Amino acid sequence: xxxxxxxxxxxxxxxxxxxxxxxxxxxxxxxxxxxxxxxxxxxxxxxxxxxxxxxxxxxxxxxxxxxxxxxxxxxxxxxxxxxxxxxxxxxxxxxxxxxxxxxxxxxxxxxx
Amino acid sequence: xxxxxxxxxxxxxxxxxxxxxxxxxxxxxxxxxxxxxxxxxxxxxxxxxxxxxxxxxxxxxxxxxxxxxxxxxxxxxxxxxxxxxxxxxxxxxxxxxxxxxxxxxxxxxxxxxx
Numbered sequence: 139x140x141x142x143x144x145x146x147x148x149x150x151x152x153x154x155x156x157x158x159x160x161x162x163x164x165x166x167x168x169x170x171x172x173x174x175x176x177x178x179x180x181x182x183x184x185x186x187x188x189x190x191x192x193x194x195x196x197x198x199x200x201x202x203x204x205x206x207x208x209x210x211x212x213x214x215x216x217x218x219x220x221x222x223x224x225x226x227x228x229x230x231x232x233x234x235x236x237x238x239x240x241x242x243x244x245x246x247x248x249x250x
Numbered sequence: 251x252x253x254x255x256x257x258x259x260x261x262x263x264x265x266x267x268x269x270x271x272x273x274x275x276x277x278x279x280x281x282x283x284x285x286x287x288x289x290x291x292x293x294x295x296x297x298x299x300x301x302x303x304x305x306x307x308x309x310x311x312x313x314x315x316x317x318x319x320x321x322x323x324x325x326x327x328x329x330x331x332x333x334x335x336x337x338x339x340x341x342x343x344x345x346x347x348x349x350x351x352x353x354x355x356x357x358x359x360x361x362x363x364x
């Protein structure tokens with residue numbers, strides 16, 4: 139069975155400092171992994187996607203994530219936070235049959 | 251731009267009064283999904299259509315129904331809304347149901363039950 143654990147329910151950073159949102163997964167086969175972002179009262183927007191090609195995945199808005207099979211991790215990073223990055227972030231694994239398994243979400247706050 | 255559209259963005263209904271939420275897509279995707287998202291929680295899949303094939307999640311209440319009259323449109327019907335059904339309802343689409351396929355989400359409809 140597949141599962142996703144986001145290790146922090148809330149992360150707070152200052153504008154201009156690096157962002158690290160942590161995600162661990164469990165899967166019996168090579169998974170497809172996604173990061174989605176959700177701003178208040180909005181739908182989910184795809185940030186990036188890993189599908190067994192390059193282990194370092196670049197996404198939109200300067201975000202990237204590295205797939206580490208040995209650590210079963212898929213952490214999301216950004217070198218420099220912007221105020222507009224404040225949102226909820228979901229790490230997601232795509233189970234067989236296309237069903238998405240969501241992490242619990244991490245709320246990112248960005249302080250001026 | 252190809253996209254997933256949900257109407258209305260905000261819906262207010264009364265306890266027990268049927269309500270219908272609408273989703274349309276211009277992506278020509280085969281699969282359409284409905285999720286329920288309550289405050290500070292991850293989205294929860296209610297059901298999905300693969301073409302005309304309806305797939306209900308085991309724990310979706312009978313109060314929730316769906317219709318897909320054509321490829322572009324999908325509706326969520328709540329027959330007798332209760333206070334616990336107040337939530338954000340998200341529609342998503344994907345080309346097929348493969349494990350590498352991306353689901354594209356609409357902006358959501360926030361449902362309030364009075």
